[in-house]
Amino acid sequence: MPNQKPTSLFNNKAAGERLSWMRDPNIRPYVFVRPENRIQKPGSQHPGLDWFPHQVLYKNPLEMDEVKFADRILGLETKAFGPSGMAMPRWVFYDCAIVPGFVAGFAQRTNSLSPAVRLALGVDDENVNDDDWTPLSLFIIIPTMSLGGEWVAHNLCSVNSLLAKEEQFYGIGFLSKAFGLWYANVRTCCGMTQWTSPAVRLHAHYGDFEVLTAFTPVHSYSRTLTYRVNVDVSHWASFFDKQSKESSFLTRYKPAGFEVNPTDEESLISFQRRLERREGPYFLHGNETLAKALTDPLTIYSRK
Numbered sequence: 001m002p003n004q005k006p007t008s009l010f011n012n013k014a015a016g017e018r019l020s021w022m023r024d025p026n027i028r029p030y031v032f033v034r035p036e037n038r039i040q041k042p043g044s045q046h047p048g049l050d051w052f053p054h055q056v057l058y059k060n061p062l063e064m065d066e067v068k069f070a071d072r073i074l075g076l077e078t079k080a081f082g083p084s085g086m087a088m089p090r091w092v093f094y095d096c097a098i099v100p101g102f103v104a105g106f107a108q109r110t111n112s113l114s115p116a117v118r119l120a121l122g123v124d125d126e127n128v129n130d131d132d133w134t135p136l137s138l139f140i141i142i143p144t145m146s147l148g149g150e151w152v153a154h155n156l157c158s159v160n161s162l163l164a165k166e167e168q169f170y171g172i173g174f175l176s177k178a179f180g181l182w183y184a185n186v187r188t189c190c191g192m193t194q195w196t197s198p199a200v201r202l203h204a205h206y207g208d209f210e211v212l213t214a215f216t217p218v219h220s221y222s223r224t225l226t227y228r229v230n231v232d233v234s235h236w237a238s239f240f241d242k243q244s245k246e247s248s249f250l251t252r253y254k255p256a257g258f259e260v261n262p263t264d265e266e267s268l269i270s271f272q273r274r275l276e277r278r279e280g281p282y283f284l285h286g287n288e289t290l291a292k293a294l295t296d297p298l299t300i301y302s303r304k
């Protein structure tokens, strides 16, 4: 059932010790947002979620002295997206993210970073002082023109993509988006990702995941999917439990009778044509994205 009480993060057996970094006092969630865009009552639309009791670090991008933090956000973004050719130009960061929107994520006191993280992010000892913070992740959301108060998830990345498994902050990508959606009181969010990206697994766990486009030639990468999620915090904990039999989804949705093959362009185009013929709405099942390989065909669902 939607709108059930969310599961407490640290009671989640499956995630267990792997989330211990969340309790490190040297790591805090941050918001990098101009004063006019600050959220008035953070988290008030998602009561009952106790995942982010931390003191939030606030940084103002309009202050010149914060350029170092901005440089580090962009440095992380460039490294994470460079290999896929989608690194964000600096002016896009300012014009399309900072001015209209909101950047959130987790940051760590620079003087407490592990050598592996310093190396991955290219942080040197120069000018490091006790008040210095380094972003470990970023999630950018921008309000859309939709009258329903819809936001668009513009960018998500984490330092994990640059680290060996044993050096990673388990769940930091997922939790960065969770924090941003919670903090900014986002009820509805659309976004874009590529079909075989690991990010599909994350994005499909914030609420029922509707596919808006399955093949998107207007994007630089046609094999992009566009999605919409009605944010439901009661879904979130199932991300940390691959064995989850959480099937409230199946009480509301049934297999639509076809699959989509993320590696087959014909399959994506055929799905896109169904969407254009208004045969949907169609959904993916978040738990299925975790259980299958990134390139496996996925079941498409429709409302019961």
Ligand SMILES: CC(C)(COP(=O)(O)OP(=O)(O)OC[C@H]1O[C@@H](n2cnc3c(N)ncnc32)[C@H](O)[C@@H]1OP(=O)(O)O)[C@@H](O)C(=O)NCCC(=O)NCCS
Pocket (backbone or CB within 6 Å): 080, 081, 155, 156, 157, 158, 159, 160, 161, 169, 170, 171, 172, 173, 174, 175, 192, 193, 194, 197, 198, 199, 201, 202, 290, 294
């Ligand atoms: C995609 C991205 C944001 C995921 O964030 P993350 O911090 O690595 O992921 P989290 O720690 O929050 O979650 C871990 C889970 O995500 C999935 N996942 C993350 N990276 C994965 C990968 N390379 N392959 C398969 N699954 C992956 C797995 O389910 C994993 O759980 P597991 O380790 O128990 O299998 C991050 O890898 C990244 O920044 N990638 C480069 C930029 C990018 O492609 N962003 C997405 C744009 S839409």
